[in-house]
Amino acid sequence: MTHVVIYGQTLSGKSTLAKRMAARYKAKGIGILVFDPVNDDSWPNDFKTDNWELFLSTYWNSEKCMVFIDEAGTVCKRFSTDAIKTATMGRHRGHVNHYICQRANLLDLTIRDQASHLFLFNSGLKDCQMHSEEWNALELKEGTQLVTGEYFYKSRMGELTRNKLF
Numbered sequence: 001m002t003h004v005v006i007y008g009q010t011l012s013g014k015s016t017l018a019k020r021m022a023a024r025y026k027a028k029g030i031g032i033l034v035f036d037p038v039n040d041d042s043w044p045n046d047f048k049t050d051n052w053e054l055f056l057s058t059y060w061n062s063e064k065c066m067v068f069i070d071e072a073g074t075v076c077k078r079f080s081t082d083a084i085k086t087a088t089m090g091r092h093r094g095h096v097n098h099y100i101c102q103r104a105n106l107l108d109l110t111i112r113d114q115a116s117h118l119f120l121f122n123s124g125l126k127d128c129q130m131h132s133e134e135w136n137a138l139e140l141k142e143g144t145q146l147v148t149g150e151y152f153y154k155s156r157m158g159e160l161t162r163n164k165l166f
Helices: 014-027 052-060 072-078 080-093 109-114 125-134 138-145
Strands: 003-007 031-035 047-049 065-069 096-101 115-120 150-155 160-164
Touching: 003 014, 003 080, 003 109, 014 031, 014 065, 014 096, 031 052, 047 052, 052 080, 065 072, 065 080, 072 080, 072 096, 080 096, 080 109, 109 115, 115 125, 125 138, 138 150
Parallel strands: 003 096, 003 115, 031 047, 031 065, 065 096
Antiparallel strands: 115 150, 150 160
16 A cells, blocks of 8 residues: 545544544554644554654654654645655655645645545535546545545545545
């Protein structure tokens, strides 16, 4: 598996999905690294921090982890060079990054291009148009009509599916 992007407006379900994914990976014995600027204690994890430098040190000294970068739009903008490196070089350490973000345009295009899996919750029209173009799926424009907990899943070369989290 390669990197994952999870997009959606506030309270759409993206953090709930990410935490459920982390719990499933952890149950399989896979290491979980979390960068969370709000330091939410409900993340299943082996390592969690709100300190970007500490996160990067742990990231580069670990292997084969599922990595969750919450509020990725803020941190990836502020530390874009380091964030881009996680997207382009992280898989060589066996990491699968999950970038959780409200809007795609907050992530550098290089990071977006490195993702092979999209989870799209309710989003604004301009964002849905961007996803539609970047993921070659016209149906993603309907992301404006998704209700809380509902999302589209798309892999780069796969079919689009519509799913419910709750």
